[in-house]
Amino acid sequence: MPNVSRAWPTLFVSVLCLLAGGAAACDPSGGRDARPSASGAAPASGRVDLLAGDWRHLPGGTVGSGGVRIHGLGRQIVLQDGTGGQPHPPVNLRGPRLEVRGDFQVSATLRRPAGQTASLYLYGEVPIVYDEWRQNRRGLRVAVSERELSLTVWDGRSAAPVADRTASVTSPATVSVTFERHGGDLVLSAGDTRVSVPDPGVFDAGSVTFGVDAVPGAPDWTLAALEATARDGGGVAVRDTRMAGQPTQPSDSLRGLAEATGRRLPIGAAMAAEPLVSDDGYRTLATTQFSMLTTENALKPQFVHPGPDTYDFAEGDLLVDFAAANRMTVHGHTLIFGEANPRWMQQVALADRERVMTGHVRTVVGHYRGRVAEWDVVNEPLSPDDDGPDGRPGLREHLWQEAMGESYIDKAFTAARAVDSEAKLYLNEFGAEADGPRWDALYALVVRLKGRGVPIDGVGFQSHIHEAGDHIDPAVLRSHIAALAELGLSARISEIDVYGESPRVQATQFAGVLGACLSEPTCTSFSTWGITDRYGSTAEHDSYPLEPGDELPWDQRLRPKPAVAALRDTLRAARR
Structure with missing residues (x-):
């Protein structure tokens, strides 16, 4: 040629x-x-x-x-x-x-x-x-x-x-x-x-x-x-692909303001591998605004374990290496979940599911031992509905629960702890920020887990706000975090996004939940479920052109919403 x-x-x-x-x-x-x-x-x-x-x-x-x-x-x-x-x-x-x-x-x-x-x-x-x-x-x-x-x-x-x-x-x-x-x-x-x-x-x-x-x-x-x-x-x-962002963060970034507080609270976001390497604006926001990275999809079972004898760590490794290059802590999401399981895993015989589940946990945690600081070991263990015999949610029915009952949770945590004794192990759930049957069921579950000696370190409050009028009361959230602390458990705000009811309401909700976390010493981190609506998980499924949601702090053009200013003000107040 x-x-x-x-x-x-x-x-x-x-x-x-x-x-x-x-x-x-x-x-x-x-x-x-x-x-x-x-x-x-x-x-x-x-x-x-x-x-x-x-x-x-x-x-x-x-x-x-x-x-x-x-x-x-x-x-x-x-x-x-x-x-x-x-x-x-x-x-x-x-x-x-x-x-x-x-x-x-x-x-x-x-x-x-x-x-x-x-x-x-x-x-x-x-x-x-x-x-x-x-x-x-x-x-x-x-x-x-x-x-x-x-x-x-x-x-x-x-x-x-x-x-x-x-x-x-x-x-x-x-x-x-x-x-x-x-x-x-x-x-x-x-x-x-x-x-x-x-x-x-x-x-x-x-x-x-x-x-x-x-x-x-x-x-x-x-x-x-x-x-x-x-x-x-x-x-x-x-x-070639850029893995590092700016060497220093602006002093008024979320990350910079959080690191200037006495708590030095990690401020995180769920991040995706694809825009980190292809969108310079997204990568800049990731590296300047956040000190913690949650693996949004790359370590869910269907992405990391596509075949019975096949593991694919490439995209998870990219996120973990990106975090290391930018001095971020990694929160791994998620080891065991009733959703996001590959077809082959859904078809495993009942008698073989414990072996498959614990093998998956040991392999994934072992691969990232020393590089992933904490894990959502079990994600959303409760039924989405208040369908238990006492009017509270029972366990979510799925392939692991069907095979092992509630003990699947014990076995997953035990397998993770056996492989990495230093990583913090979390149970992650939605809808437990308010008083009511869902919180009661979650609290009762963690009491049982603690009673059985399960090596659980904390609970993640997802804090999704998905519709108008669905607000989180910071005082109630603080009381739930304190109740877990009495059991010896930490808490974290793990996946917050807020429906765009109005910019003012959205900003108030983000800031109120952050303030609740800052006020409780056992709240270990505050993480949003994404950075920008351009890549937000609330985008309409299978939509062309993309129909983004309006739930995240930065809009689809990467411009900060009032929520960003409210989060900054909350962090500044924590320095006083």
């Missing part, structure tokens, strides 16, 4: 390179096989070698001398009720991001054994995982099987592709494919076979992030080469 030789393309590649990593990263020789420097930028060149970037953290990928071997994980996202199965192919979130301008070309060499379909994804916008669903934004899939070459394109306006073109091929074991954005079209070719569709603006944002997939159970395939070339006045450069 020819190098870019004309003055303007060469100049543009050089400028992109300088923006990505500085002059030290640029090779003035215009070498044919450009590799990233330590700064993460590619030297100026007509061709960049994308496999020279970081592929070690690709889910299902193994880096070797012959390229990246791809193992099919069969990742799917089930709905909250356990049904469905939305495909969730891996994205190389920590790998090289190709910065592009104008026309460009990506060439790949695939070694594909018989019976395997090799799939390579090029994302113009990284897909976002909301609460139990994945929003497919702009991107495309290149797939090669023994008899078929296909190009599938998403324009971000629907879960369904806007185009899906196939052509018959006779694919050898090693096949080279070329994808081009050229002259307003997206073109895929392998040998003499070619498919083309009009470009709906897939890469108009100026970047490409890569992903892969494979058929589970079939032999692994290998991505043996992956290169990008600028074409016809375009430009290419490589920027």
Whole structure:
């Protein structure tokens, strides 16, 4: 493939390179096989070698001398009720991001054994995982099987592709494919076979992030080469993923104000891996405003344990490493839950469920021993309804409760403590902030757990406020935190979000709950269930275009709401 030789393309590649990593990263020789420097930028060149970037953290990928071997994980996202199965192919979130301008070309060499379909994804916008669903934004899939070459394109306006073109091929074991954005079209070719569709603006944002997939159970395939070339006045450069944010926090940030109080209360948020690496504004808010990170989805069972013998820690590791790079404490969410369980786990025989559950707990906690400070060991153990014989919620009915009764809670906590004696272990529940049957049931449950010697350290009050008029009384919340303290248990505000009834009411509710936590010495942290409505879990499920909620402190344009000022004022008052 020819190098870019004309003055303007060469100049543009050089400028992109300088923006990505500085002059030290640029090779003035215009070498044919450009590799990233330590700064993460590619030297100026007509061709960049994308496999020279970081592929070690690709889910299902193994880096070797012959390229990246791809193992099919069969990742799917089930709905909250356990049904469905939305495909969730891996994205190389920590790998090289190709910065592009104008026309460009990506060439790949695939070694594909018989019976395997090799799939390579090029994302113009990284897909976002909301609460139990994945929003497919702009991107495309290149797939090669023994008899078929296909190009599938998403324009971000629907879960369904806007185009899906196939052509018959006779694919050898090693096949080279070329994808081009050229002259307003997206073109895929392998040998003499070619498919083309009009470009709906897939890469108009100026970047490409890569992903892969494979058929589970079939032999692994290998991505043996992956290169990008600028074409016809375009430009290419490589920027690796940023893991660290600003080295210092503004003094008036939530984090800075909290650290200036006598309590030094950790201020946290549930965070998602995808926007941390793809949205600079989101990452800046995360690193400047918060000192604690809750793993929003990445460590739920269906994401971390997609197959009976398969664990996928890539996205959890990204969050934990990001927290370490930015001096954040990690709260792991969640080990055991009646929801968010993969289909295979739901189908485990009754007699085998204790073994599967405790093995899951030991493996996940063991993987993060010393790096995750605390865990939601059991999430939402109570029934959503007041359906117990005494008019209080009983236990939520699900696969673990069905097999072990209430003792599943004991066994989960015991397994976690056996693996990590230092991590703090929490039970996490919603709706217990107010007096009434739900609080009574939760309190009675933790009394029983303490009586049986279960190694529980605390209780998380989720503090969701989901509708108008559904308010939390700070005085009642304080009394519940104090009641748990008398049992020797800590408490934390674990998932607060507040329905946007009005900016004033929303601000008052956020500030009141924070004030309650600050006033009780056994309240160990205050965490919101997300940062911004742009990526909030209350977004309408499977919506195109996205219908965000209005529950979080920053709006969908990353602008602070009055709630942020109210939280800051509450923290300032705690310094006096």
